[in-house]
Amino acid sequence: MVASPRTIVVIEDEAPIAHSVAARLRSEGHRVEIAVDGLSGVELVESLRPDLVVLDLMLPGLDGLEVCRRIQRERWVPVLMLTARDSEADLVIGLGAGADDYLTKPFSARELLARVSALLRRAERVDADRARDTGGDAVHVGPVELDPRSRRVRRDGDVVHLTPTEFDLLTYLARQPGRVATREELLQQVWGYDFPAGGRTVDSHVRSLRRKLGQEVVRTVHGVGYAVEEAV
Numbered sequence: 001m002v003a004s005p006r007t008i009v010v011i012e013d014e015a016p017i018a019h020s021v022a023a024r025l026r027s028e029g030h031r032v033e034i035a036v037d038g039l040s041g042v043e044l045v046e047s048l049r050p051d052l053v054v055l056d057l058m059l060p061g062l063d064g065l066e067v068c069r070r071i072q073r074e075r076w077v078p079v080l081m082l083t084a085r086d087s088e089a090d091l092v093i094g095l096g097a098g099a100d101d102y103l104t105k106p107f108s109a110r111e112l113l114a115r116v117s118a119l120l121r122r123a124e125r126v127d128a129d130r131a132r133d134t135g136g137d138a139v140h141v142g143p144v145e146l147d148p149r150s151r152r153v154r155r156d157g158d159v160v161h162l163t164p165t166e167f168d169l170l171t172y173l174a175r176q177p178g179r180v181a182t183r184e185e186l187l188q189q190v191w192g193y194d195f196p197a198g199g200r201t202v203d204s205h206v207r208s209l210r211r212k213l214g215q216e217v218v219r220t221v222h223g224v225g226y227a228v229e230e231a232v
């Protein structure tokens with residue numbers, strides 16, 4: 001179920017996949033445009049300013065990672081990356097190029113719609129938080145300071161760029177220091193999933209956070225989930 005129709009760009013060189021994804025999203029009322037290579041995808045996103053991008057990792061010309069970086073340069077747009085293998089999650093998310101979630105081919109129409117709806121709901125929430133300008137007080141994790149109002153992050157005073165998903169994930173953990181959150185809880189609370197899904201997207205986002213802010217910023221609790229330490 002979709003609250004309001006949105007503009008979505010699909011960047012995918014395999015025509016049957018591009019068209020079935022577009023048809024499914026259009027049947028939900030969304031306006032969908034397709035690009036078949038990376039460069040025209042970047043141009044399409046720049047001219048349409050869509051609410052969400054479905055982006056294939058393997059594209060002729062610019063690959064999905066480079067497209068992702070370029071389309072995020074000026075403003076955040078939620079990106080659902082399509083991959084050929086589940087093991088590519090770390091590539092698309094762990095490198096911090098700006099993908100918010102990924103889906104491994106082949107996927108069902110139901111999976112696609114569930115991910116798209118969750119990402120659109122998150123984007124709405126991020127926009128609403130920004131508009132209200134009431135994200136709450138700054139949160140600290142060791143040398144890292146998270147300012148929910150500006151969504152700005154500093155480590156030892158230096159600004160570090162986090163994607164909105166990375167920011168929301170770390171803020172969620174940091175607001176409950178010492179408490180362990182399971183992957184399922186994080187998928188529900190941070191990604192807005194109301195359906196079961198694997199936790200690999202969580203793991204990859206944690207790896208990206210560690211790469212940007214230091215290994216110690218998030219603690220792995222093996223077999224359970226993730227936590228940040230209580231301040232000493």
Ligand code: CA
Pocket residue numbers: 012013014056057058059
């Ligand atoms: Ca492809």
